[in-house]
Amino acid sequence: MRKKLSECYPECDKSTIDGMLVIIVGAVVSEMEKGGLEQMTGPAASKMPSQDFSEDLWRTVWEVSNVVLQDMEKEKKKEKMKGFLQSEEVKEMYRFAGQVGIRGDMLRELRFKWAREKMEESEFYESLESFQKGESQEESREEIVGGGEGEERVTSLPKRHGKIKYKIYGLDLSDPKWAEVADKIHGNSEVMSPKEPKPVSGKCKVVAEKIMSLKEGDDPAPLLGEWVELLQPSRIDWIALLDRLKEENSHRYFEIAELVLGEESFQANTRDYSKLIDALVKQNRLEDSERILNKMNQNGILPDVITYSIEVHMYCKSGNPDKAQAALENLRAQGLQPDIKVYNSMIMAYVKAGKPTLGETLMREMETRDLKPTKEIYMALLSAFAKAGKTADADRISSTMQFAGFEPSLESCTLMVEAYGRAGDVDRARGNFDQMIKIGHKPDDRCTASMLSAYEKRNSLDEGLNLLLELEKDGFTPGVATYTVLVDWLSKLELFDEAEQVLEKIGETGEAPPFELQISLCDMYVKAGAEKKALQALGVIESKIEKLESDDFERIIRSLRSGGFLQDARRLYGMMEARGFMPSGSLKIDMMASQVVKSERER
Numbered sequence: 001m002r003k004k005l006s007e008c009y010p011e012c013d014k015s016t017i018d019g020m021l022v023i024i025v026g027a028v029v030s031e032m033e034k035g036g037l038e039q040m041t042g043p044a045a046s047k048m049p050s051q052d053f054s055e056d057l058w059r060t061v062w063e064v065s066n067v068v069l070q071d072m073e074k075e076k077k078k079e080k081m082k083g084f085l086q087s088e089e090v091k092e093m094y095r096f097a098g099q100v101g102i103r104g105d106m107l108r109e110l111r112f113k114w115a116r117e118k119m120e121e122s123e124f125y126e127s128l129e130s131f132q133k134g135e136s137q138e139e140s141r142e143e144i145v146g147g148g149e150g151e152e153r154v155t156s157l158p159k160r161h162g163k164i165k166y167k168i169y170g171l172d173l174s175d176p177k178w179a180e181v182a183d184k185i186h187g188n189s190e191v192m193s194p195k196e197p198k199p200v201s202g203k204c205k206v207v208a209e210k211i212m213s214l215k216e217g218d219d220p221a222p223l224l225g226e227w228v229e230l231l232q233p234s235r236i237d238w239i240a241l242l243d244r245l246k247e248e249n250s251h252r253y254f255e256i257a258e259l260v261l262g263e264e265s266f267q268a269n270t271r272d273y274s275k276l277i278d279a280l281v282k283q284n285r286l287e288d289s290e291r292i293l294n295k296m297n298q299n300g301i302l303p304d305v306i307t308y309s310i311e312v313h314m315y316c317k318s319g320n321p322d323k324a325q326a327a328l329e330n331l332r333a334q335g336l337q338p339d340i341k342v343y344n345s346m347i348m349a350y351v352k353a354g355k356p357t358l359g360e361t362l363m364r365e366m367e368t369r370d371l372k373p374t375k376e377i378y379m380a381l382l383s384a385f386a387k388a389g390k391t392a393d394a395d396r397i398s399s400t401m402q403f404a405g406f407e408p409s410l411e412s413c414t415l416m417v418e419a420y421g422r423a424g425d426v427d428r429a430r431g432n433f434d435q436m437i438k439i440g441h442k443p444d445d446r447c448t449a450s451m452l453s454a455y456e457k458r459n460s461l462d463e464g465l466n467l468l469l470e471l472e473k474d475g476f477t478p479g480v481a482t483y484t485v486l487v488d489w490l491s492k493l494e495l496f497d498e499a500e501q502v503l504e505k506i507g508e509t510g511e512a513p514p515f516e517l518q519i520s521l522c523d524m525y526v527k528a529g530a531e532k533k534a535l536q537a538l539g540v541i542e543s544k545i546e547k548l549e550s551d552d553f554e555r556i557i558r559s560l561r562s563g564g565f566l567q568d569a570r571r572l573y574g575m576m577e578a579r580g581f582m583p584s585g586s587l588k589i590d591m592m593a594s595q596v597v598k599s600e601r602e603r
Helices: 003-009 014-035 057-084 088-099 104-133 176-192 202-212 221-231 237-246 251-262 270-282 287-297 305-317 321-333 340-352 356-368 373-385 390-404 410-422 424-437 445-458 461-473 480-492 496-509 515-528 531-543 548-561 566-576 585-602
Strands: 141-147 151-155
Touching: 003 014, 003 104, 014 057, 014 424, 057 104, 088 251, 088 390, 104 287, 141 373, 141 410, 202 221, 202 237, 202 251, 251 270, 251 287, 270 305, 270 585, 305 321, 321 340, 321 356, 340 356, 340 373, 356 373, 356 390, 373 410, 390 410, 410 424, 410 445, 445 480, 461 480, 480 496, 480 515, 496 515, 515 548, 531 548, 531 566, 548 566, 548 585, 566 585
Parallel strands: none
Antiparallel strands: 141 151
C-alpha cells in the first residue's frame, strides 16, 4: 500500500503517507470486524460500498489484501506439500518406481504428482468434514423446496472439481477399460478355478494312492489316465494332486508335473511352466528345465518377464552365456530392465566362460542404473583378469572396488601380485606385495607363492630366497603352495636333490599336494632319467587330463620328447589336439621331426 500511495501522491512526504496508511488500516480493520476475513476477499469485496473511501481506493485495498492472502495460502500449501512428500504412501510408490527403472527428473516429477494428488484428496475429505460440522458455508449449496410454512431445506455436498480417480502406483484404474478387464478376469477365474477340488473317493482314491506310491522307473501315464477318466478333473483338482505329490513323493513330482502340463483339463499357462522350470533350475536339473522350456515354445505359450529371468539363470548355470544373453535381450524387449540377480548370474557366466570383459561391461551398466555390484562380482572379475595377466584391467577393477567402498583385502592384493607376476612385471608385483604389508595384511602361503612365481619368471632365485628369509623372520611358515613353486623352479634349474628336499617338506605338512606339482615332478623325473617315477607322475596327469591347459601340455610333451618317451609324447600330443588346444609352431615341427626319425628307423 505504501508503494501505491507513494505513486499516487509523489509530493507527500513519509509522515503524510504514514498517516494515510493508519487511516486505511483502521478502516480495513473496522470492515473486518463487521464481516470477518472472508469479506475482505473474492470478487464481491472490491465492489463493497463505503462512505469513507472512494471505490478506486477500496479496490486497491482489496487487491493488496488478496495478494497477501494468496501468498499466505501458497506458503501453507508448500508446508502441507512437504508433509505429503514424506508420507509413507508416496515413499512406497517412489521406491516401486525406482525398482522398475524410472530415474532422474521423471521420478521427481512423479513424486510431486503423487504428493499433490494425496493433498487434493485430503483437502476434499477435510471439506466434507467441515461441511458436516457446519463450518464451511462457502462450499455448500442450499435449495429451498416448496414455500410458506413447512418449507423443506435441501443441502448439497461441497462441489468437487474434476472426476474422482482411483490410482495404484500411478496407474489410473478409473478408466472404463479396466472394468471390462475385471469382468473378463472374474469370468475366467470362475471357469478355471472352482472354489474347492472335487472329493476323491472309491476307486479314484485307490488310483490316487497308487500315484503317490510310484517307484523309480514306473510309468505314471496309465495311472494318470485312469485317474482322469474316473474324476474328470478340473484345474483345481490337478493342483491338489500335485501339491500332495510334492509332499509325499517328491522324487516323482517333476516327472508327473511335466505330464500334467500337457493335460487339456489342466489348462496350463505361462506361470505354470515358469514355476516348474525355476524349480528344476534350483535342483540343478538343467537339461530337464531346458526341455520344459522347449515344450513351452512348441505349445505356443509365450514366455513372460519372469520366464525370461529364469531362462537367464538357467543358461548361466549351464555355462551357455550366449543363450543367456539372448534371454536377457528378450527381457529388455518386454520394456523392463534386469534386476541385480540377473546381472550377477550373467557376469559370473561370462567370467566362467573366460569373457571377463563382457562381464565388466554389464557391471558398468549396473553402475549407471544405481545398482551396486556386490563384492563377489568385483572379486570374480579381478580374479579373471589376474589369471589372464591383464594388469590394466585388473588395476581398473581394483580401483573401482575402492571407489565403491570396498577396502583392499588380502585376497584382492594377492590377485594384483598374481596379475603382475603373470605379466612378467616383477617390480610392480613386488610393489603391490609391499603395499599389502604396509596397509596391515600379512602375506599368506598363496600370496607368497604368487610373488615367488613372479621371481621365477625372471629367474631371480636370490631375490626369491631373500624374500622367504625376510618373511620367516616375521613368523611366516611356508606351505604347500610356496613349496610347489620352489619344486618347479628347482626342477627347471635341474637342481634335483634340492627339489627332492623341498618335496619332503611338502609331505611333512600333511596337506594333499596340488595337481600342478605332478606336472613339475613329471618334467623333473624325465630330465633326471627316473623312468618309473616319471611314468607314475604321468599316470596321475592323464587321470586328470581335463585340468591341463595349453602351456601344461606343451611343457610335458617337450619334456617327454627330449627324454626319449616318444610314444608317450605323441599320445599327449593327440590329447592336446582333442581338447581343442592349438600346438605352437615349434612343437609341431618337433613332433613332425620325431615322426620322420621313427619312420627312418623302421626302414
